[in-house]
Structure formats: C-alpha cells, structure tokens
Amino acid sequence: MTIRMTMPMIGTAQAWRDAARGLINANVAPCDVSWGDETTPAGLWDSLPPPRTDKVLTVPKEFISIARSVVWHSDPSRFALLYRVLWRLRDTPHLLSDRADPELAQLRRMEKNVHRCQHKMKAFVRFRELGSPEDPRRSFAAWFEPSHFTVEPTAPFFARRFGDMDWRIITPSVTASFVDGKIAFSAGQSKPPLPEDASEQLWTTYFRNIFNPARVKVKAMQSEMPKKYWKNMPEAAAIPDLIASAPARVRAMNEAAPTLPPLRVEKVQQQLARLPESVWSGDADALRAEISACTRCPLHCHATQAVHGEGPMDAPLMIVGEQPGDTEDLAGRPFVGPAGKLFDEICAKADVDRSRAYVTNAVKHFKFIPRGKRRIHQQPSTTEIEQCKWWLDAERTAVQPRAIIALGASAAQSLTGNGEGIGKRRGKVHLLDDGTPVVLSFHPSYLLRLRDPVARQEASELLRLDLTRAHQLAQNISV
Numbered sequence: 001m002t003i004r005m006t007m008p009m010i011g012t013a014q015a016w017r018d019a020a021r022g023l024i025n026a027n028v029a030p031c032d033v034s035w036g037d038e039t040t041p042a043g044l045w046d047s048l049p050p051p052r053t054d055k056v057l058t059v060p061k062e063f064i065s066i067a068r069s070v071v072w073h074s075d076p077s078r079f080a081l082l083y084r085v086l087w088r089l090r091d092t093p094h095l096l097s098d099r100a101d102p103e104l105a106q107l108r109r110m111e112k113n114v115h116r117c118q119h120k121m122k123a124f125v126r127f128r129e130l131g132s133p134e135d136p137r138r139s140f141a142a143w144f145e146p147s148h149f150t151v152e153p154t155a156p157f158f159a160r161r162f163g164d165m166d167w168r169i170i171t172p173s174v175t176a177s178f179v180d181g182k183i184a185f186s187a188g189q190s191k192p193p194l195p196e197d198a199s200e201q202l203w204t205t206y207f208r209n210i211f212n213p214a215r216v217k218v219k220a221m222q223s224e225m226p227k228k229y230w231k232n233m234p235e236a237a238a239i240p241d242l243i244a245s246a247p248a249r250v251r252a253m254n255e256a257a258p259t260l261p262p263l264r265v266e267k268v269q270q271q272l273a274r275l276p277e278s279v280w281s282g283d284a285d286a287l288r289a290e291i292s293a294c295t296r297c298p299l300h301c302h303a304t305q306a307v308h309g310e311g312p313m314d315a316p317l318m319i320v321g322e323q324p325g326d327t328e329d330l331a332g333r334p335f336v337g338p339a340g341k342l343f344d345e346i347c348a349k350a351d352v353d354r355s356r357a358y359v360t361n362a363v364k365h366f367k368f369i370p371r372g373k374r375r376i377h378q379q380p381s382t383t384e385i386e387q388c389k390w391w392l393d394a395e396r397t398a399v400q401p402r403a404i405i406a407l408g409a410s411a412a413q414s415l416t417g418n419g420e421g422i423g424k425r426r427g428k429v430h431l432l433d434d435g436t437p438v439v440l441s442f443h444p445s446y447l448l449r450l451r452d453p454v455a456r457q458e459a460s461e462l463l464r465l466d467l468t469r470a471h472q473l474a475q476n477i478s479v
C-alpha cells in the first residue's frame with residue numbers, strides 16, 4: 001500500500017521534517033511513499049495520515065541544512081528525493097561526503113538553485129507605497145515571481161531589513177505579510193494592480209548613477225540581473241538606453257581624462273611585468289568576466305578594477321585573503337604586493353607551491369580612503385563582505401577545493417559567517433556545509449604590522465603551521 005504525503009505550501013519545511021521523521025521511525029521504505037504538494041493531483045492510492053512519532057531521529061547537521069533549502073525547490077520530486085537520501089543515511093552515515101553520489105549531487109544542485117533564487121529575491125523585490133507617507137506606520141506591497149517557493153524562507157530577511165514598516169510580498173504561490181512586527185503567510189495571488197510611487201524614480205536615478213559605461217558587459221549583467229525580473233523593476237526601463245549610450249559616454253570620459261598616468265602606476269606596472277603569468281583553465285573566463293563587471297556594491301566606483309582569484313580551476317587548495325591592496329588593485333592580481341611577498345615566503349617555508357593553489361579574496365574591490373597621494377586601506381564592512389560572498393561562493397563552486405585557508409577575519413567571516421577577530425579562532429578548522437574544511441589563520445598584513453620581531457616570528461610560524469595543515473587536508477593526508 002502506498003502512503004500519500006501531501007505537503008502544505010505554507011510551513012513546508014516543518015511539515016516535511018515531521019512527516020519524514022514519522023515515516024522513517026515507522027520503517028516505511030521510500031518506494032512505499034508518494035510525495036506531493038497541494039498542487040499535485042491526487043492519484044488512486046490510499047491516503048493516510050503520516051505515522052506519528054515522538055522518537056528523536058539523529059541525522060547529520062549538513063543534511064538538515066540541505067533539506068531546509070531543498071524543500072522550497074519547485075521540482076515536485078524534491079520531497080521523495082530527500083526522503084530517499086535520508087533513508088540511505090541510516091545505513092551509510094558517510095554518504096554526505098561521497099561527492100560522486102548522483103542523488104546527493106542532485107540535492108546540492110537544488111540547494112544551490114534555491115539559494116540563488118533567495119538571493120535574487122533579496123536583490124530584486126521592489127516595494128510600492130500604499131496609503132500615505134504620513135501614516136504612523138508606512139505600508140508597502142511588492143509583486144514578485146520567484147522561480148522556487150522562496151517567499152517563506154526569505155521573509156525573515158525582509159522583516160529584519162524593513163522592520164519599521166508594514167509590507168506584503170505577493171507571489172503566485174504564497175503571500176508574506178509583515179504587520180506590526182509580525183510575519184504571516186497566506187495563499188498566493190495573481191498580480192495585483194499596485195500604484196507607482198516616488199521610489200520608482202529613486203531606483204532609476206540610483207541605477208543610472210551606479211551604471212559604469214566603461215564596464216558594460218551585457219552578458220554578465222543579464223546573468224546577474226536576468227531579464228525575467230526586469231518587468232517588475234522600475235530601473236530596468238533605463239537599461240536599453242544606458243547600454244546604447246555607453247560607447248559615447250566612454251569616449252567622452254577618455255577625452256576628459258588626464259593624458260599622463262601617475263608615475264607610480266608606471267613603476268608598479270614595470271615591476272609586475274616581471275611576475276609569472278597566472279594559470280587559468282576550465283570555465284575561468286566566464287567567471288572572471290562576471291567578477292570584472294561586478295557592481296554589486298559601491299566599492300567598484302573608486303577601485304581601478306575588480307581582482308578575481310587566480311590559479312588552476314581544479315586546485316585542491318584555495319587561499320582566501322581579505323581584499324586587494326593598493327598594488328593588487330593596479331595589477332588586477334591577488335597577493336602581489338607587500339603582503340603577497342611575505343605570504344610567498346611563508347608558502348616556501350611550508351613547502352606549498354602557490355601556483356598550484358587557487359588564490360582569491362573575500363572582497364574583490366580595493367576599499368580605501370585617499371590621503372594626499374596615498375590610498376589608505378579600509379577594512380571591508382560586513383555588508384560588503386556579504387555582497388561579495390556571491391563571488392567567493394561562485395569560485396568555490398567552480399574550483400571545488402578540498403581544503404581552504406582563510407587569511408584574517410574578513411575571509412573567515414565570509415566563509416564561516418562569524419565575524420569575530422581571528423586571535424581566538426586561529427588554528428581552528430571550520431567545516432562548511434558541503435564538508436570542505438576551512439583552516440582559520442592570520443592575515444600576512446597582520447604580521448607586517450607587528451613591530452616586535454619576536455612576536456612577528458611567532459605569528460609567522462603559526463601561519464606556516466596553518467598553511468601546512470590546510471595543504472595536508474587538501475592532499476587528503478590525515479592531520
């Protein structure tokens with residue numbers, strides 16, 4: 001007899017968890033369950049309530065995290081797939097570390113789709129004001145068409161960001177409402193007639209201002225802001241005109257620019273010409289082009305260029321720093337300035353061939369304040385690190401390193417989500433959701449700032465040990 005499990009559109013994550021726990025504790029095999037959601041037509045099978053259980057089921061944290069995302073995917077087979085993997089986990093506890101397993105690979109793809117959809121939702125929902133701005137609590141509504149059922153898991157983000165107003169996000173499947181500080185969900189609706197408001201003009205002006213005609217990469221732009229979202233974004237109407245006028249604006253900018261570059265640029269570029277070429281392979285070009293065109297945060301406005309990672313696209317070890325420094329910003333390559341030189345020395349002592357690792361940064365643009373002729377490094381903010389995590393995640397997905405070393409607090413924050421200083425955490429190994437170990441260590445610039453030679457020597461030795469450990473993890477040598 002087949003048990004039919006119908007998952008609700010609202011509260012799906014908890015419902016799937018309860019149902020899966022009940023079924024597995026009652027020893028119901030995956031082939032005896034038929035999963036669907038409220039949109040799935042009922043079949044001819046028996047419909048039974050899920051077996052009830054209070055028994056605790058222990059599963060790896062990583063699976064819980066995958067399931068928490070995958071339940072919101074729009075593929076009707078997601079619940080059955082999750083249950084099959086859960087069932088297999090009972091006898092194969094190490095299943096999650098099997099990178100070749102096709103069912104796991106499919107789950108990970110679905111997880112990535114859902115994360116991407118949540119990310120697009122955070123970036124592209126556009127609220128329109130209802131009522132009057134003088135009302136004690138202003139109220140807004142937005143229409144959005146996500147590719148997956150991501151309204152419920154993404155609503156807490158909007159509640160945090162727009163906690164001082166009432167809002168509704170209406171989608172075809174679910175509506176999220178935030179009224180007087182409380183989130184509630186109800187059925188989806190068709191597109192309501194929403195009024196235009198002043199913020200539309202604001203979005204368009206903002207977009208015109210951040211649009212850099214010298215960096216127009218239409219393909220990269222469309223991959224970052226897919227066309228299907230344009231119809232609900234007021235600023236999108238400006239895009240065709242901005243693209244069409246870009247060449248003329250670049251010509252005008254060139255004519256207005258000073259004819260001689262600063263002497264320092266020439267000197268740095270001469271030095272850099274002597275550095276060996278970076279190694280790239282695989283799908284690197286597309287990723288590099290996308291990173292170069294990045295305008296996700298205002299840092300791109302002042303930096304010379306985005307500095308993407310470099311190294312083999314199948315490198316077993318990934319090295320993540322904070323952000324390009326002054327020299328890297330001019331060179332367009334990571335870790336080629338003073339901190340990079342010190343890091344090269346430590347690599348040599350640790351017997352790590354840097355050219356066989358993938359070297360990148362948590363933030364891809366140089367953040368600085370000008371002081372006279374100098375550009376003084378500024379630490380990136382949490383928001384900038386968050387914005388740029390998109391690219392670090394893309395690099396991780398492309399390279400799939402076996403181990404990562406995070407140099408300094410910004411890299412550690414991007415990779416682990418924890419922004420605490422590195423002092424207490426150095427030497428620890430953090431496991432990412434996909435099981436990749438991240439060794440936390442000092443940033444070489446920190447060593448450069450230590451005046452006391454003994455302290456510098458000690459810190460440099462610790463960084464060497466951490467690098468050795470990360471290298472061994474990447475080689476699958478147990479440490």
Ligand code: URA
Pocket residue numbers: 321322323324325328333334335336337339340361445
């Ligand atoms: N510091 C970093 O974190 N990264 C670089 O690329 C250079 C200096």
